[in-house]
Amino acid sequence: MVILAVGGYDPTGGAGISADIKTSHTLGVYCLSIITSIIPQTNKEVYEKYDLSKENIENQFKSVFEEFEIEYVKTGVLTSQSIDILLKYIDKYDLKVICDPVLASTTKYNFVDEKLMDKYIELFNKSYLITPNREEYNKIMEFVKNKNYHLKKDLYILITGIDDILKRNSTTINIFKGFKINKEVHGTGCVYSTAITAFLSKGYKLEDAIKEAKNFILSSIIYAKKTKYGYNSNPTYINKETVIKNLSYAIYLLKKINFTLIPEVGSNIAESLPLPKDFNDIASLTGRIIKNKLGGFYVVGDIEFGASEHIAKIILSASKFNPKIRSCMNIKYDEDLIKTLKEKFKDKFIISSFDRSEEPPNVSTMEWGTTIACKKIGKVPDIIYDKGGLGKEPMIRVLGKDSIDVIKKVEFIQKIYNSIKEK
Numbered sequence: 001m002v003i004l005a006v007g008g009y010d011p012t013g014g015a016g017i018s019a020d021i022k023t024s025h026t027l028g029v030y031c032l033s034i035i036t037s038i039i040p041q042t043n044k045e046v047y048e049k050y051d052l053s054k055e056n057i058e059n060q061f062k063s064v065f066e067e068f069e070i071e072y073v074k075t076g077v078l079t080s081q082s083i084d085i086l087l088k089y090i091d092k093y094d095l096k097v098i099c100d101p102v103l104a105s106t107t108k109y110n111f112v113d114e115k116l117m118d119k120y121i122e123l124f125n126k127s128y129l130i131t132p133n134r135e136e137y138n139k140i141m142e143f144v145k146n147k148n149y150h151l152k153k154d155l156y157i158l159i160t161g162i163d164d165i166l167k168r169n170s171t172t173i174n175i176f177k178g179f180k181i182n183k184e185v186h187g188t189g190c191v192y193s194t195a196i197t198a199f200l201s202k203g204y205k206l207e208d209a210i211k212e213a214k215n216f217i218l219s220s221i222i223y224a225k226k227t228k229y230g231y232n233s234n235p236t237y238i239n240k241e242t243v244i245k246n247l248s249y250a251i252y253l254l255k256k257i258n259f260t261l262i263p264e265v266g267s268n269i270a271e272s273l274p275l276p277k278d279f280n281d282i283a284s285l286t287g288r289i290i291k292n293k294l295g296g297f298y299v300v301g302d303i304e305f306g307a308s309e310h311i312a313k314i315i316l317s318a319s320k321f322n323p324k325i326r327s328c329m330n331i332k333y334d335e336d337l338i339k340t341l342k343e344k345f346k347d348k349f350i351i352s353s354f355d356r357s358e359e360p361p362n363v364s365t366m367e368w369g370t371t372i373a374c375k376k377i378g379k380v381p382d383i384i385y386d387k388g389g390l391g392k393e394p395m396i397r398v399l400g401k402d403s404i405d406v407i408k409k410v411e412f413i414q415k416i417y418n419s420i421k422e423k
């Protein structure tokens with residue numbers, strides 16, 4: 001698959017063509033790119049907008065259409081000259097255009113004047129989908145009304161916000177629920193519209209492409225790159241395939257460890273999609289990791305989504321505190337081990353706990369216990385333990401950013417346990 005991104009260049013890589021290429025590449029789609037303007041900027045301000053000449057843009061178009069067959073085009077920051085050229089190519093190659101109408105930067109630098117708005121209306125009427133944020137949508141509709149213009153009836157409009165509203169012919173046809181993450185991230189509009197374009201180029205139907213791109217942009221925000229003045233979106237794709245691969249490799253790694261910290265009830269390891277809503281967003285073993293008679297262990301069952309409740313509840317609660325925590329494994333409790341980890345490895349492991357005797361009635365122990373353990377220290381710990389209760393085995397739970405991270409922590413903990421027991 002190939003897509004073409006036409007937009008501005010942001011040297012920090014947070015928005016524009018750089019973000020488009022990273023997004024497309026992360027999704028396995030080859031991204032051609034045409035630069036309309038060079039826009040030096042930070043997350044605090046835009047320094048300038050240097051528009052490339054009509055001749056140069058014309059040659060950029062000529063080169064990519066000479067070398068490749070292109071069906072989908074995503075647009076970012078455009079200029080009058082680039083829109084004029086694009087309009088010709090849309091007709092000549094019957095292009096499907098996804099236009100992200102970037103009227104201004106998040107730092108309030110205007111990219112568009114009235115003359116250019118006229119051109120944008122012409123482009124919208126030759127586009128498949130436009131993806132304005134709420135402010136841009138209101139400006140476009142006011143401009144259309146004031147100039148007595150009309151938008152074609154079959155134009156899809158995705159109004160982005162936290163929830164995104166898909167309209168066609170002024171009728172709402174779907175709403176894509178979001179989840180506010182407390183970060184102001186630069187370039188989310190670019191990444192989102194490019195992700196939609198990439199999924200469309202893979203053959204996804206529009207609403208499926210938007211749904212998948214929504215998961216993609218949320219992951220890209222969760223894993224956004226901290227910069228001096230803010231955050232840059234970090235195109236990140238974690239889907240069911242990623243989770244299953246991680247868990248499979250994690251179990252492969254576990255089998256290389258002399259893992260003996262197996263509780264009587266057995267162990268399980270689970271990993272979730274980003275921002276899991278329920279058990280179905282979390283994969284684990286359908287069976288358990290259980291001791292065998294030779295001092296080793298068996299891994300029983302397959303990896304399936306929805307297979308775990310106990311460990312899944314821990315992840316569902318922990319991810320509310322830190323959406324980067326997507327995995328957990330329960331291992332055997334040992335008092336000396338916890339004591340040693342607390343005294344000698346506090347720089348490596350953040351440890352918290354809960355006391356079952358303090359559990360209120362009618363709660364899920366794992367949800368209540370995980371929440372208590374996180375609230376106690378104001379973050380998600382690496383280890384949450386409890387000393388058990390009536391008919392309940394004491395337990396250690398190891399948490400991490402994914403199941404491979406968790407296994408590496410378990411391997412270290414096992415070595416500490418072995419060193420204690422050898423003394």
Ligand SMILES: Nc1ncnc2c1ncn2[C@@H]1O[C@H](COP(=O)(O)OP(=O)(O)OP(=O)(O)O)[C@@H](O)[C@H]1O
Pocket residue numbers: 015105106132133134160161162163164178179180181182183184185186187188189190191192214217218221
């Ligand atoms: N902090 C956030 N938490 C959750 N979702 C977010 C956040 N910021 C942006 N998004 C999502 O990213 C997508 C695009 O973001 P937005 O609506 O901000 O576009 P935009 O204003 O064009 O972005 P930009 O101009 O920064 O490129 C939307 O689906 C929105 O829900």
Ligand SMILES: Cc1ncc(CO)c(N)n1
Pocket residue numbers: 007008009010015016017039041076077102104105106186187190
């Ligand atoms: C180059 C570029 N494209 C898009 C945006 C929108 O944020 C930006 N700030 N810079």
